[in-house]
Amino acid sequence: MTRTIRLTLAYDGTDFAGWQRQPKDRSVQATLEDALSKMHGHPVDAVGAGRTDSGVHAAGQVAHFQTDIRSIPGGRFRLALNKLLPRDVRVIDSAEAHPDFHARYDARLRRYRYFIACGPECPPHRARFAWHLRKRPDVRVLDSMASSLVGETDFTVFSSARDVSSNRWRFVHSASWRWDCDSLVFEIAANAFLWRMVRSLVGSMIGYEAKGGKGEYMREALRSGDRSIAGATAPAHGLFLWNVEYYAEPTCRGKPRRTATAAIADGGPPGEDSDSPGPRLVPGYGLVDGWTGDRFAPVRGAAYDAKSGPRRDVRKGSSA
Numbered sequence: 001m002t003r004t005i006r007l008t009l010a011y012d013g014t015d016f017a018g019w020q021r022q023p024k025d026r027s028v029q030a031t032l033e034d035a036l037s038k039m040h041g042h043p044v045d046a047v048g049a050g051r052t053d054s055g056v057h058a059a060g061q062v063a064h065f066q067t068d069i070r071s072i073p074g075g076r077f078r079l080a081l082n083k084l085l086p087r088d089v090r091v092i093d094s095a096e097a098h099p100d101f102h103a104r105y106d107a108r109l110r111r112y113r114y115f116i117a118c119g120p121e122c123p124p125h126r127a128r129f130a131w132h133l134r135k136r137p138d139v140r141v142l143d144s145m146a147s148s149l150v151g152e153t154d155f156t157v158f159s160s161a162r163d164v165s166s167n168r169w170r171f172v173h174s175a176s177w178r179w180d181c182d183s184l185v186f187e188i189a190a191n192a193f194l195w196r197m198v199r200s201l202v203g204s205m206i207g208y209e210a211k212g213g214k215g216e217y218m219r220e221a222l223r224s225g226d227r228s229i230a231g232a233t234a235p236a237h238g239l240f241l242w243n244v245e246y247y248a249e250p251t252c253r254g255k256p257r258r259t260a261t262a263a264i265a266d267g268g269p270p271g272e273d274s275d276s277p278g279p280r281l282v283p284g285y286g287l288v289d290g291w292t293g294d295r296f297a298p299v300r301g302a303a304y305d306a307k308s309g310p311r312r313d314v315r316k317g318s319s320a
Contacts, residue, residue: 002066005077006097007032007046009061012088014128014237019052019061028052028061028089035084036065049103049244050110053196055236057129059113060092060243064103100250109173109189111242114202114234116184130183131202131238137209139184142177144215145205148222149175149188156225158200165194177205187242199234207231 009032017025021033029046036044049062072080074096081091115130117123122132149172156168175188186202208217208231221229 002068003070003074004097004099004101005065005067005074006095006101006103007063007065007077007081007091008093009058009063010090010092011058011061012128013052013055013057015088016054018054018056019048019050019058028058029063031086031089032063032081035081038084039080040067040069047103049107050193050241052239052241053236056239056241057237058241060111061241062103062107062244062246064097064101098250102250103244106246106251107191108245108247109191110193110244111187111189112193112198113240113242114186114198115238115240116186116202116206117182118184119182128237129240131235133184133206135210137184137206139177139179141209141214142184142186142205145208145213145218146175146177146186146188148215148218149201153222154225155194155197155222157221157227158197158204158230159194159227160196160200161227163195168194170194170197189245196233199236199239200230202238203234204231206234 009028011028013028015026016028016031019028021027021030029048032046033044036046044065044067046063046065050058052058052061067077075094077094078091081094085091117126117130117132118134118136119132120134122130152169152171154169159165159168170193171191173189173191175186177184177186179185186198186205188198188201204221205218208221
């Protein structure tokens with residue numbers, strides 16, 4: 001019998017080609033799997049909550065794997081793995097999880113932070129982890145722009161032409177700018193992100209503010225859906241996957257997980273959100289329980305809680 005182990009990871013993404021394993025380039029996923037394979041004596045797959053891009057860092061990436069080692073308590077995998085991992089990847093925490101826990105599919109939201117060092121020169125110790133700007137932007141204008149991002153929004157204008165997602169709507173829980181000493185920090189939390197979406201938002205807002213744009217400019221840009229009005233993409237090294245939040249219980253408990261391929265074969269919508277099982281927010285539909293072949297099935301007998309997801313309806317004695 002195997003156990004599910006949940007890991008919280010931090011890494012310096014400078015020398016990685018991103019989280020996802022690559023045929024030739026160094027990746028965080030492959031580095032972690034190499035350490036796990038050495039520990040187990042056979043290949044072990046690791047699944048991450050967020051597929052960070054090349055050069056992007058993490059302070060709270062979450063991953064899970066299956067282990068057949070019975071002698072190591074869940075909390076001790078942190079020490080065991082850190083002895084095998086390189087110095088630019090650290091396991092911050094480890095614990096045994098519910099057997100059905102899935103680091104990617106069970107995530108309620110992912111939170112990113114982008115750091116900008118403002119001043120005449122960038123201190124050497126920050127050069128790997130912050131975008132350097134000599135000018136201090138008006139944080140009030142930037143924060144006004146960020147407020148337009150909150151809610152269910154079509155982010156086509158800030159998507160990459162190379163993004164394969166057919167659905168570019170995302171639900172943003174919060175977005176804001178603030179000063180932290182001499183650092184300008186952008187923080188955004190959403191159910192999911194398009195490829196390079198956060199960096200496109202950061203670069204665009206900085207560019208709009210520099211040209212005298214106000215808060216309403218961002219709202220107009222979002223409504224237009226025109227990629228040509230997006231600004232330059234901010235560099236990768238200022239971005240951190242800060243943390244991932246989860247529902248109180250696995251969203252696909254005891255059920256087989258459908259893949260994007262299966263959804264498309266059934267006539268379901270393709271794209272990165274189509275392989276997310278269980279109750280989830282879908283643009284134009286609200287909270288749904290999956291794709292039935294010709295439509296989304298609404299969650300029945302359940303209320304929705306922003307922190308724990310679908311809740312049990314006591315009157316009907318059912319749960320989504």
